[in-house]
Amino acid sequence: MKSATQFAAAAALLAGVDAFWRMPCKTKTGVARIDPIVNPGEIAPHAHAIFGGSNFGMSSTSDVLLNSECTSCNVTKDKSAYWVPTLNFIHADGKVEIVPDVGGLLAYYLFERQDDEKMEAFPDGFQMLAGDARQRNFTLSFPDMPRSEWINHPEETTQQNLGLKALGFNCLNYAKQPPEPTVYRHFFPDKNYLDANCPQGVRAEIYFPSCWNGELDSPDHKSHVAYPDTINNGKCPDSHKRRIPQLLYEVIFDTNKFKGKEGQFVFSNGDPTGYGFHADFVMGWPVDLLQQLIDHPVCGGYGKNAGTGTLEDCPLFDNIKDEIRAQSCEFEMPKVLEADDCVNNLCGNVEVFAGPEYAPAHPGGGHGSPSGVYTPPPVSEQTNQPTLSYTTPRSAVGPISIYQVGQNQEAPEPTPAPQLHHAAVEGNGKVLSTSTYTSAGVVHEVVVVQEDVYVTVEVDAPSRKRHAHHMHQRHQHS
Ligand SMILES: *[C@@H]1O[C@H](CO)[C@@H](O)[C@H](O)[C@H]1NC(C)=O
Ligand SMILES: *[C@@H]1O[C@H](CO)[C@@H](O)[C@H](O)[C@H]1NC(C)=O
Numbered sequence: 001m002k003s004a005t006q007f008a009a010a011a012a013l014l015a016g017v018d019a020f021w022r023m024p025c026k027t028k029t030g031v032a033r034i035d036p037i038v039n040p041g042e043i044a045p046h047a048h049a050i051f052g053g054s055n056f057g058m059s060s061t062s063d064v065l066l067n068s069e070c071t072s073c074n075v076t077k078d079k080s081a082y083w084v085p086t087l088n089f090i091h092a093d094g095k096v097e098i099v100p101d102v103g104g105l106l107a108y109y110l111f112e113r114q115d116d117e118k119m120e121a122f123p124d125g126f127q128m129l130a131g132d133a134r135q136r137n138f139t140l141s142f143p144d145m146p147r148s149e150w151i152n153h154p155e156e157t158t159q160q161n162l163g164l165k166a167l168g169f170n171c172l173n174y175a176k177q178p179p180e181p182t183v184y185r186h187f188f189p190d191k192n193y194l195d196a197n198c199p200q201g202v203r204a205e206i207y208f209p210s211c212w213n214g215e216l217d218s219p220d221h222k223s224h225v226a227y228p229d230t231i232n233n234g235k236c237p238d239s240h241k242r243r244i245p246q247l248l249y250e251v252i253f254d255t256n257k258f259k260g261k262e263g264q265f266v267f268s269n270g271d272p273t274g275y276g277f278h279a280d281f282v283m284g285w286p287v288d289l290l291q292q293l294i295d296h297p298v299c300g301g302y303g304k305n306a307g308t309g310t311l312e313d314c315p316l317f318d319n320i321k322d323e324i325r326a327q328s329c330e331f332e333m334p335k336v337l338e339a340d341d342c343v344n345n346l347c348g349n350v351e352v353f354a355g356p357e358y359a360p361a362h363p364g365g366g367h368g369s370p371s372g373v374y375t376p377p378p379v380s381e382q383t384n385q386p387t388l389s390y391t392t393p394r395s396a397v398g399p400i401s402i403y404q405v406g407q408n409q410e411a412p413e414p415t416p417a418p419q420l421h422h423a424a425v426e427g428n429g430k431v432l433s434t435s436t437y438t439s440a441g442v443v444h445e446v447v448v449v450q451e452d453v454y455v456t457v458e459v460d461a462p463s464r465k466r467h468a469h470h471m472h473q474r475h476q477h478s
Contacts (some may be wrong), residue, residue: 031342033048042058047346049251051072052082070325096344127283168186172199206248
């Protein structure tokens, strides 16, 4: 291994490592069957955990949100709405419990872009969603094919497949260093695997697209935006040439609370597989402020101007943070939903559907027959994909959903996640997160370390040559 100092001159290579900041939204503004993007003006089929501006409701648009009295996120001027499905645990006796989140939702604003590319703030009225609530399968390889290979395999870079690879479920074990890379595993782990390996729970992660065609929305709420060709970096397609900040949501679920208990995890949209995880965003920033943040060398700079990008270090955030108010910020529950229990119930009488077929739509609540037992996609011999098994809860037809967990399938031995070879981390930095990408046959590992300098290290790994970009920064992961 070569030393860090030898490669100090290579810091210019870090042109691709751009600034970012993380917007902590520690408390929910509410949990409800509301989705003003997909089901404007009506009750949504399934529950969401909602964060951000207090004017959230069935018909809230950008301009409504902007007039919110408060936000549950730290920056008072950001009245955007951020939401994801809830995760629930169905006990063996059929009782449903919401799985607590740990620390709410963390929204990353990432400023990755090609050199000299202009980045535009989301305009007023902008909204989008990531993921597909009805998706229940994934047919590409696990782990992902190296990104350098995607170019030779057109199916790897279709927008649909980029979208399926843009989400993941990170098994958290803080005693294990380094942690799993972001969006490494695109399915929700088997409960036995969780019990055995993930004492701090599961972190759901989902990237939004960062390429844009200039429209505020689109009929499917997705096709006005597109992923760049390697999801969190790379080129935008010609149809979506304009660059917007990339959002990445992280929510930690305390699955360990249910360790040793019989039952099944299922997302509020009836998804036990995780392939149907999704996320929504409605713009609620003053546009000029967001643009200033993007253009500021510390807050949003990129390439050689990249600063630390953390809220504390960006002077434009001074005097616009209010953590105390954020903690008590809630939206007003619409009257029609007051009796809806989305905490101790899979509200909307959602059917648990494990696929692999595309899940049926559930306008006004599902009453269909329970789906069959989930069969995982074929696993190639080289991969270590754990065998997944899901029981089939049954929904009682009626106003209240009661779920019964069926006979448990024989539990497979949990398979540990494949070990990646990791670059050595210089200094005493604590590794916060890692992700990998490959270009020109070299595996690059981006390691976020709690320190305050940029270093580039070249490491000779046993099988292949590896560069590690150590993106150091000062923040504790919360
Ligand atoms: C955000 O607010 C929480 C309290 O809700 C506080 O602990 C945290 O330090 C704040 N983070 C930032 C980056 O401002
Ligand atoms: C996988 O999901 C897609 C929808 O994205 C669907 O068209 C396809 O039929 C599903 N595959 C199987 C085997 O059901």
